[in-house]
Amino acid sequence: MKSATPKLNIALVDDHNLFRKGLIKLINLGDTQNKYNILFEAENGGGLKEKMKEPPFPDIILMDIEMPDIDGFEAVDWLQRTHPSIKILVVSMVESEDKILRMLRLGVKGYLSKDIEVEDMHQALETVANNGFYYSDIATEVLNQNLNGVVKPSHPSANLSENEREFLKLVITDMTYYQIADKMNLSPKTIDGYREALFQRLKVKNRTTLAVYAIKHGIVRL
Amino acid sequence: MKSATPKLNIALVDDHNLFRKGLIKLINLGDTQNKYNILFEAENGGGLKEKMKEPPFPDIILMDIEMPDIDGFEAVDWLQRTHPSIKILVVSMVESEDKILRMLRLGVKGYLSKDIEVEDMHQALETVANNGFYYSDIATEVLNQNLNGVVKPSHPSANLSENEREFLKLVITDMTYYQIADKMNLSPKTIDGYREALFQRLKVKNRTTLAVYAIKHGIVRL
DNA sequence: GTATGACAGGGGAAAAATCCCCTTTTTTTA
DNA sequence: TAAAAAAAGGGGATTTTTCCCCTGTCATAC
Known part of the structure; x- marks a missing residue:
């Protein structure tokens, strides 16, 4: 055929x-x-x-x-x-x-x-x-x-302060928050404030998931 | 037929x-x-x-x-x-x-x-x-x-038990160890044992660095 | 000038994680 | 099949993390 x-x-x-x-x-x-x-x-x-x-x-x-x-x-x-x-x-x-x-x-x-x-x-x-x-x-x-030029509702990880980025770098190490505070020459309470702020902004619930978020979104390099 | x-x-x-x-x-x-x-x-x-x-x-x-x-x-x-x-x-x-x-x-x-x-x-x-x-x-x-015993300097992450791998998958979430134990139908003390064993074998010091290790070595996917 | 908000810091408590040492059960192996 | 080695579980103490509510400082917008 x-x-x-x-x-x-x-x-x-x-x-x-x-x-x-x-x-x-x-x-x-x-x-x-x-x-x-x-x-x-x-x-x-x-x-x-x-x-x-x-x-x-x-x-x-x-x-x-x-x-x-x-x-x-x-x-x-x-x-x-x-x-x-x-x-x-x-x-x-x-x-x-x-x-x-x-x-x-x-x-x-x-x-x-x-x-x-x-x-x-x-x-x-x-x-x-x-x-x-x-x-x-x-x-x-x-x-x-x-x-549609959806610039994407600016990813929450976009506007992090320098201190917050520095903090995140140290979050993925085995340092305690107290040691991180020491290294950054800040009060442990200030570090606690960074942590709390990031938890809320990035919608995570503990240090581990914060670290995972930072890695996944390329905020910190391995 | x-x-x-x-x-x-x-x-x-x-x-x-x-x-x-x-x-x-x-x-x-x-x-x-x-x-x-x-x-x-x-x-x-x-x-x-x-x-x-x-x-x-x-x-x-x-x-x-x-x-x-x-x-x-x-x-x-x-x-x-x-x-x-x-x-x-x-x-x-x-x-x-x-x-x-x-x-x-x-x-x-x-x-x-x-x-x-x-x-x-x-x-x-x-x-x-x-x-x-x-x-x-x-x-x-x-x-x-x-x-034939071509042993190959096996990476410590190569010989993990299935339970340990499952545990690692949950380590990078926001679940507590207690919740992980519940999900895996094991005692929290057994989970604590997995954690301790992995800390020593993988040479890490806390849950966060354990999660980072698992991600870096491809044991868990993001 | 004063309000507003961001940043730094503090007190204190509850929850979770970490550690050390030990017993029982199950599985492997000699 | 007895001994040895894993795997599972426990008690209890210490450290760290997490949370909530609160104070002062400084800058900037109104």
Whole structure:
């Protein structure tokens, strides 16, 4: 059977064979009109470049981010420069805002989390094939916040005094508050005041969670 | 068609829906004798515990390691204590020697990397179903090295008991030791013993530096 | 000028963490 | 299977942390 419109060629770039093979099954499952053709698979950006040396080229590429050697960012960047007409749909388990934003800025047509429903994946493929854009919830959110100049309700960790930062550096050590006071040439009671203020502002309940907060938010380095 | 032997019930524990669904397709693909039945899926250890509250129980569980909340290690530990007859086949992209070894020590029946061939996955399932063991290359290598007494100056954080790891996860929260004891169904005095032992082994002097150590050495995730 | 708020400091008590030394139970191993 | 080694638990004391309420100082805004 020969369809009027030629099939759409799809390529998969992901470093886990089991995931690629499963994804192929899922794509075919939803491809009731038999319009998709899996052109090739690659394990990483390097493998992709290899396959892209000569035609045929895919119309759509499903791309993971975390891969050995040449990762998704590099691969997408390279694709946009060398084959700008190819539509890229990112399929990744990465949920960090930074990385999502970076991918969107590179101009990908879609961003899917790996824990979406199969139907959503089909929908995304369909949309992208028709020159649309498809972002899963988490990516949409990130996008909106950044378009609307949501400068982010200034993180509480943004406005710390110098003394408070110094105090936090010492909080993650094995010094007692009394020793910290001594080192900072302040009264233990003043230190107690810093502690109390930080507990409230950063919404933590004890010294340990304060230390964890400081580390997690990069206020102190390990 | 009714087979003489009842079907083998399989459960999948992995936090990525797309991977689970793909894996199901791949399992069915190789199941020419139609002997496997996917009993349920779970997103993490918590979901697994939920499903394991009452029969029917699976015969084999395919388990990922990295999952939110209750991870693969905890889930396997729990399973071995509560349902020791269930066969566990780890399917993970984790390739760190430490973690592979830890899983093997927990007594899993098999260890598969996510980038194996589909046929190998079928083979592994078959082998485990028949009371065998199946380790993919990387796991076999790790196992051999350690059997041959390639000791490796093991980091003190390498040989922590499961209870100690669980304790460390709770140490970085705002729970008191009393609450931790309660949650782990142990006496506060036992928890105090864990604390003391870890202080000495990891050379730290208080709860805060213990938490910092655990974070710095990747024993707990933020 | 005075109010307001941020910063430094204090008293005192309750809660939690830390330490030291010891017993029982369970598991491993020789 | 007896001995040894972990693991679990306990008593009790000391130190540290946490909390609440309160005083003075200084600057800055009104």
